[in-house]
Amino acid sequence: MATKSKKLISKLDTLYKGENILDTYKETLFGGDSRAGYNYFNNNSTGQCVRCHSVKGQGGTVRPSLTNIPNDLSREELLQALVEPSARLSPGFGTVLLTLSDVHVIADVLMEEHKDELIVKTSQAEPMGIHVSRITKRENMPSSMPPMGAIMSKREIRDMIAFLSILKGSN
Numbered sequence: 001m002a003t004k005s006k007k008l009i010s011k012l013d014t015l016y017k018g019e020n021i022l023d024t025y026k027e028t029l030f031g032g033d034s035r036a037g038y039n040y041f042n043n044n045s046t047g048q049c050v051r052c053h054s055v056k057g058q059g060g061t062v063r064p065s066l067t068n069i070p071n072d073l074s075r076e077e078l079l080q081a082l083v084e085p086s087a088r089l090s091p092g093f094g095t096v097l098l099t100l101s102d103v104h105v106i107a108d109v110l111m112e113e114h115k116d117e118l119i120v121k122t123s124q125a126e127p128m129g130i131h132v133s134r135i136t137k138r139e140n141m142p143s144s145m146p147p148m149g150a151i152m153s154k155r156e157i158r159d160m161i162a163f164l165s166i167l168k169g170s171n
Contacts, residue, residue, distance in 0.1 A: 021083060021084060021149070022076070022079060022080055022083065022084070025079055025083055025149065025154065025157060027154065027158070028079060028154050028157045028158040028161060029075050029076060029079060029158075029161065030158075031158060031162070032158040032159045032160075032161055032162025032163075033159045033162060034159070034162040034163045034165070034166050035163075036156075036159040036162075036163075037156075037159035037160040037161070037162050037163025037164065038163045040152075040156055040159060040160055040163075041053075041055065041160065041163060042059075044156075046151055047148065047151055047152060047156075049160075052144075052145070053065065053066050054066070054067070055067050055167065063090070063093055063144075063145065064090040064092070064093050066164060066167065067167055068167065069164055069167060070164060070165050070166075070167055075161055075165060078161050078164050078165065079157070079161060082147075082148040082149070082152070082157055082160065082161070083147055083148060083149040083157070084147060085143040085145040085146070085147060085148070086140055086141075086142045086143040087140070088140075089110045089113075089140050089143075091110060091111055091112055091113065092109065092110075092111055092121075093109070094109065094110050094140060094141065094143065095107060095108065095109055095110070095140075095141040096108065096109075096110045096118070096120065096138060096139070096140055096141065097138070097139040097140075097141060098118070098120075098130065098135050098137070098138055098139075099135070099136050099137040099138075100130070100134045100135060100136065101133075101134050101135075101136050102134070106120060106122075106128075106130070107141070108120040108121055108122050108128075109121040111127050112127075115132075116131060116132055116133075117129050117130065117131050117132060118130050118132065118135070148160075
């Protein structure tokens with residue numbers, strides 16, 4: 001840790017449980033500079049967010065638009081999307097590998113996810129609905145987005161969460 005404050009270190013130590021990668025990033029959920037996050041998103045050559053993602057029609061179209069992301073994800077889920085991008089699939093952009101109870105294996109793009117059913121895009125004309133009771137094993141294929149914890153500092157992650165959080169309600 002960069003700080004030398006014993007009081008701050010003791011408070012931060014209570015956040016670190018070591019059980020989950022997200023535990024080591026809990027301090028990024030509070031505060032942050034949304035303008036710095038905006039600048040990182042649009043201008044950082046290491047993160048290159050804008051090459052794949054868009055906000056309000058500006059940016060790449062390879063990955064989902066982030067314009068309304070806080071309408072769907074909490075700050076904790078935004079953090080997870082940054083540091084564990086393969087943990088959750090964005091509908092229409094991630095591939096899921098499903099082993100069904102009848103031993104069939106399906107590897108297709110996840111279009112929708114509901115409590116009782118997954119909708120996948122297949123080579124057929126129509127998407128296919130698969131009831132979760134038929135699924136014996138599910139694997140999310142790795143996201144093409146790298147885990148940003150290896151690229152961004154915790155301050156940058158905090159600023160990015162602050163930026164993405166203010167998009168709530170935007171069109």
